[in-house]
Amino acid sequence: MAVFLLGVGAACCLGFGFVLQQRAASRAPLADFLSFRLLLDLIHMPDWLLGVALMVAGQVLGAIALGYGEISLVEPLTATNLLFAMLLSRRLTGQPLGWNGWGGVALLAAGVTGFIVAGRPRGGGAEAGALRHWLVFGIVAGLALLLTLKARRLPRSGEAALLGLAAGLLYGLQDSLTRVCGQIVQDHGIAQLLASWQPYGVGALGLTGMLLVQSAFEMAPLRMSLPSLTAAQPIAGIVCGVGFLGDRLRFTPGALAWEATGLLAIVVGVVLLGRHPAMPAGTAGREPVGATRVR
Template sequence: MAVFLLGLSAACCLGFGFVLQQRAATRAPLADFLSFRLLLDLIHMPDWLLGVALMVCGQVLGAVALAYGEVSLVEPLTATNLLFAMVLSRRLTGQPLGWNGWTGVALLALGVTAFIVAGRPAGGGAPAGALRHWLVFGIVAGLALLLTLKARRLPRSGEAALLGLAAGLLYGLQDSLTRVCGQIVQDDGLGVLAVSWQPYAVGVLGLTGMLLVQSAFEMAPLRMSLPSLTAAQPIAGIVCGVGFLGDRLRFTAGALAVEAAGLASIVAGVVLLGSHPAMPAGVAEEEPVGAARLR
């Protein structure tokens, strides 16, 4: 129960934080797109700082949840951050949920429930060897890099979607390494953690993911990037959890079918909620492209 509450609390902070960050990012100069100067511009905006504070709070709560629960359990719970983002966006815009909104809510909630009940995520499995560890790590990180490079060749909406997808993969990988850091502290103490590579990789992944997310938020409305971000993070986390952390899921034919249906339901719910009119518009919908680039 503590893991469930921590996961949902983390999702609440993340959802609220993403909405506030996007509202601020639309006011940043487009010349700083995919540049760390963008973060320097945003740091002067109070609403962005509040959004980042909420996001950090969510990440801390998520890390605590990961210390007591498996990645395969915590990640589906944090995917509900889109529900909380919808609550705040609806409050800001006054837009009713309607059939699309309520259907998205139901699909996301049912998908998370179905995956957890059918998969019964549990720890205790033998961690993978170095080869498998680095293979899974390299595939997830490499896919995020390819998506980022591909995004530069697409229109704004596609660019934001792929950047959100890449950031979600990095955040899922970051969550997995956060779990590893917690295990190192429990087994060997803080001294061993300080000389391990994992905590520094967590910092690099978090900073890179933040740059991708803010660039996506700056480029297009929230509905273009948040669905792919929210859908990719739990999938990447589950892949890493099962791939090299020793997480165990039920692999009977019936369980696999329900787990797959649950993940599909999560993705469908995320897409429906992310495309809802209540999600705040970005610069692309508020002013002409030429005017935006001249700011």
């Protein structure tokens, strides 16, 4: 129950934070796209700072949840952040949910429940060796890099979607390293943590993911990027959890079928909610001031 409450609390903070960040990022200069100057512009906007504070609170709650539960359990719970993003967006825009909205809510909730019930995520498995650890980590990080490079060749809506997807993969990796950091502290103490590379990897992944997310929010409406971000993070986290952290899921044919159905329902629900008219539209029609983007 504690893990459940922490995961849902993290999702609430993340969902509210993403909406506030996008509202601010949509007003930032497009000339700063995919540049750390974008973050320097955004720190002068109070709504963005509030959104970041909520996001950090969500990440802290998620980190605490990872200290008590498996990443394969926590990640599906945090995927419900889109429900809270929809709640705030609906309040800001006055848009009714309609069939698409309620359908997305039902699918997302049913998908999370179905995956957890069918998979019964639990720890206790043997952690993978260094080779498998770096192989899984490298594949996910490499895919995020490829998506970022590919995004530069697409129209703004596709660009934002791929950047959100890449950021979601990096956030999934960040969650896996956060879990490792918690284990290091429990087993060896803070001194050993500070001498390890994992906490610095958490910081680097978080900063890079934030840059990708803010660039996606800047380029297009929230509905273009948040669905891919929200769908990619739990999938990457589950892959890392099972791939090298020792998480265990049920692998009977029936369980696998329900787990796959649950993940599919999560993705479809996320897409339906993310593309709902209540999501902030942003100002995608802007052009850079004094600069022309090169494709």
